[in-house]
């Protein structure tokens with residue numbers, strides 16, 4: 001029967017089906033979490049192929065991550081039964097940019113074997129340029145300028161287009177000149193940075209209308225997932241490729257959710273989604289309202305929370321998964337992050353005993369430093385876990401650097417550690433010096449640090465390098481002498497400060513730098529549980545040895561930002577406290593926009609859950625080496641009581657988290673004197689029930705409660721020590 005719909009369309013609801021089958025002209029699918037937007041995109045590609053509308057190579061599909069691209073490829077192959085020749089152009093904006101650029105490199109002054117520079121390369125290069133200008137690179141750090149360039153490129157700005165104020169802000173007004181010099185230098189090196197992967201294709205298309213036209217003819221269908229998080233440069237890129245002569249339909253299909261725009265801090269422009277109908281005239285806007293992912297409690301909680309944001313497009317969401325047995329969203333209180341990790345571990349083991357797979361569980365954190373506690377706990381329990389979207393805590397760049405310092409102090413023959421940090425932060429000890437040192441050490445069969453101590457007595461090195469190396473050797477001698485009698489956490493902190501390592505990240509203006517500083521603080525914190533620096537190093541080598549096997553049944557740990565688009569049966573959301581979530585940086589900014597982005601992140605977090613969502617907050621976090629009481633996140637206040645249960649909190653206060661450590665651990669915190677015996681959140685919840693129903697009214701009700709905490713509360717409650 002020819003009129004029967006093909007299998008891949010059969011399960012779709014009418015709106016989804018319309019989105020799949022509207023192949024002529026622009027389509028925007030604007031819909032909440034879990035409504036099948038990604039599924040629509042995948043099915044649409046299958047449909048285009050199955051109906052012979054285009055060859056795979058005539059389809060361009062953009063996903064937010066490489067992982068999402070891989071999954072989409074697999075799904076398409078399944079839907080069309082693997083019968084298609086070739087594959088669509090399917091990947092992230094960057095990976096598609098590389099592909100375009102390899103083909104046409106010469107048009108932007110590169111050759112097709114160009115290199116893509118990583119951040120370190122970029123910084124080294126900029127530093128040379130700053131010095132070549134005769135500027136002091138301490139006053140004008142290369143990292144700062146690298147961050148500025150990145151921002152400009154996200155906005156699609158060439159040197160001539162950057163705002164006058166920006167140009168003046170750096171290097172005595174030489175910002176623009178430096179940007180020009182940087183681009184020229186890249187060209188000479190036959191290299192480009194990440195931003196150029198987007199900007200070069202844009203430049204190329206603008207300068208070569210004939211080439212652009214070829215691609216207009218080639219890409220019959222363009223599809224974009226997670227459209228709400230495109231930045232200006234990506235948007236320009238997309239509009240160029242989607243241009244068509246009058247009368248020819250623009251077959252662009254973008255799917256997104258304004259409530260899930262969470263990359264504003266990296267230049268994403270949620271306005272792109274709001275402008276779609278204007279920029280793509282005749283666009284069909286399709287709304288999907290049925291959620292296939294989550295229970296009613298989960299949706300209810302998420303929907304009520306996000307309703308506190310203003311300036312939303314506003315969407316309805318419903319699910320018919322209203323099983324009376326469904327758990328509500330459960331809020332748990334814990335004493336501190338250690339107890340939080342312990343209790344989450346117990347929940348997981350409980351689920352495991354009830355035949356749930358670890359693969360169906362995820363822990364989503366606001367800041368990557370939070371992962372450490374969970375990773376340590378899971379290693380102790382022997383629970384498999386994997387970290388998604390980034391390295392495991394102890395594998396992070398900044399953690400490895402810091403650990404290399406500690407290793408070298410404890411183990412002066414550790415040449416790998418030596419080589420890792422000898423010029424990090426930059427001290428003018430470049431490759432040549434390291435090579436000389438290496439040869440010297442080899443010839444005498446001594447470790448490099450020992451060789452360094454000897455070589456500075458000779459004239460093998462240039463004066464400047466010798467002076468620099470002398471400082472390093474002196475530092476390590478001093479630190480080693482402190483090893484036995486200084487508390488190891490104190491020493492660790494001292495090492496990171498005196499070596500200039502902390503300062504290096506403080507001067508870094510990239511979006512990642514504050515997170516790295518947080519991780520370093522967490523590293524020091526994690527050392528407290530050990531007797532000595534050596535004991536700690538040993539522990540880390542054990543953690544690092546734990547398997548990270550793709551096929552293993554394992555709990556996923558990741559940041560909320562990298563959880564976008566994913567789904568799990570059970571989701572754990574730890575750390576819902578003021579200053580952590582919403583993050584202190586958002587609070588410091590003070591504006592509504594930053595807070596609303598945090599709230600969208602909370603919405604993304606809750607909506608990852610299919611069946612169970614557990615939220616945690618702790619009453620105490622160790623910040624700047626001091627126990628500080630924390631306030632439950634305002635977002636807890638914004639959850640609807642009807643969809644939320646509060647877990648029994650007795651365990652939090654019954655000595656459970658304190659066993660084995662003795663009372664002394666809390667001496668300077670005086671845990672029993674504050675008002676936390678009833679969590680503030682719970683009291684706010686009671687308060688709410690007899691106060692106004694109005695959301696903002698409720699918030700101000702809570703604010704009154706907060707003042708009480710504030711007085712006895714933490715000073716300078718920041719997490720990243722700015």
Ligand code: ATP
Pocket residue numbers: 011012013016031032033034035036037038039040257260291292293564565566567607
């Ligand atoms: P997010 O906003 O989180 O990215 P989304 O809108 O992209 O969500 P999908 O991930 O595509 O949603 O779909 C959510 C879940 O619902 C998936 O497991 C998907 O397979 C399922 N789903 C979507 N549409 C249908 C349908 N018509 N019938 C059955 N299941 C569906």
Ligand code: MG
Pocket residue numbers: 037038039565
């Ligand atoms: Mg999706």
